Amino acid sequence: MVQFFLTAGCDSVGHAVRKSLLAAAWFVFLTFPLMVIKVNTIENTVVWRWENMGYVAVSIFLGSFVWRWLLARKELKEDNANEETSAEKLLTKVQSHPVLKYSALAVVALLAGLYPQVFDLYQTNIMISCLVYIVLGLGLNIVVGLAGLLDLGYVAFYAVGAYAYALCNMHWDIGFWYMLPVGGVLGTILGVMLGFPVLRLRGDYLAIVTLGFGEIIRLILENWGDVTMGPSGISNIDRPALFGVKLGITDSTIYMYYIMIGLLVFTIFCVNRLQNSRIGRAWLALREDEIACQAMGIDKVKTKLLAFALGASWAGMAGVVFAAKTTFINPASFTFWESAIILSIVVIGGMGSIRGVIAGAIILILVPEYLRDFAEFRMLLFGAIMVLVMVFRPQGLISAKRKIYKYNDTNTAGAANE
């Protein structure tokens, strides 16, 4: 840090110190009535806690100074853009060595496989919800990250999947395994239904309409009591049965965990193949430049609808899993807050990056879970993480890398030119 300021010149150091001093003074002034003065109402005396003033001044000064240093460093870095972080470098390195890559994969698989054996039920449950959010994130990633369509109502498809399973299970006793694909199909249909009216919209307008769509679905669930049981929700939903055998809580949680791992692997497999295909490239082109994309012969309507439909199908499946896992659902589980969380997972993780979405979900779902002890500070920390990531890594934790294609260098077309 000192070295950095030495190279950056005394001028900027002086500037940073002055600004930080100013910030410290301002905060001392603002927090004075709260931190320093304490009125003891019983004895009618005023206690002056001057030492608090010192703490505020020093911590704000240091905080402001570090903040400035980080910002300056970031600006310096932007000159040589595209620089990878050390984590990304490590990932690239591991990926380029087949031996390293497969042993890393094996370690991850082993850890994932042993998790419910090593940890208790509570931890396994948390991990299941984390996995659900990874799948949701990967689904939304198709719409937002790849196709660039800002969708704030994604939770609607999740809700439809969950309610579809809950209702079919309640009325006709249809099992989890039948409803999992049905949930996906329902999501797809609903995705196309939402896609049609918003084809012409982009950016903010699209965001507002999809937000409204999400709220409409939630309000329907809340108010159409005859069918959806209203705000009281549906309980006693069956957990998935293993070859027709109903399991106890512990076993079925572990079973659920493995189902989620399976669904996640399936999702990663599909999304990875999709994003490096003709369709995936069309989505990217649509995201990058809509007019050029159309001018290059890509049907905008088809491409958008496909993104909405495929993205929604994973939300539908995740919804079925969610209903089976919690055995109780009500509209409160499908508020805008959920959409916002899923979107944050995609944006903070890295738009269009599978590894990014996984990292994003782990941070945004597991961290608040383990911070439960800090109660009210939990959301504060959550917000702080979001702000920090957006300021210092706007492209997300792990940014998407483009695939390197292997071409055959034949000498036919270019011949006439040489």
Add this chain to the structure above:
Amino acid sequence: MNNPVLNVKAVEKDFGGIRALDDVDLVVHNKEIVALIGPNGAGKTTFFNCITGIYTPTGGDVLIDPTAEGNPRRINGKKPNVVTELGMARTFQNIRLFPSMTALENVMIGTHCRTKSAVWGAISRNKATRREEQAVIDRSYELLKLVGLEKYVNDLATNMPYGKQRRLEIARALATDPFLLLLDEPAAGMNPQETLDLERLIVDIRDQFSISIMLIEHDMKMVMSMSDRIYVLDYGRMIADGTPREIAENPAVIKAYLGESDD
């Protein structure tokens, strides 16, 4: 075989009260290089937008006949992607590449409307899909080589030098397999040497692919030396057309370019 591949008749375009194109006629024959020139704001880009479906003309007809066999087809109001599928590909005056995709991928996008693999193919990666994918990659690489960008295959488009980006746009348009290539100021921002190379490239493309080329250009030296015919647009009206020599001597053109100072 002497039918025009593109025949534009009395095309008009109004923007609110402004008439950007007024009664514009233009034809392009097979394997011709046709230039469209005119002062700034004359309506050249608007003309391109009207015939490629980005705007719908207010009036008139845009007829195409890819095989020049004498059965033209009206394409007014068709969507841009349909026009491209029918065989007219374009570049943009203010470069519109896909910035965070690689040069190769940019060209690969151009092949989209000539390929078929869909969701199931993408996920299963069956034989047909793999074959198609490899053909797309190889063809795109060849096109990159043709425009001299093999060095930049895996570079992001946004990181490429300006002149190279213009060439990449040409390769991308060629990937759509057009019968008519429309270039909007391809030499803008290039130095004289680059312009000369570009001129050679464009003529090469015409000869090698046997396609027609229409370009908007401000560089008179380039226009005069490479075009078969030139159209001149001024305030939305076509004021002249003819061979480079005829245009150079046309008093109306000289007036439009030099302003009406004397008399």
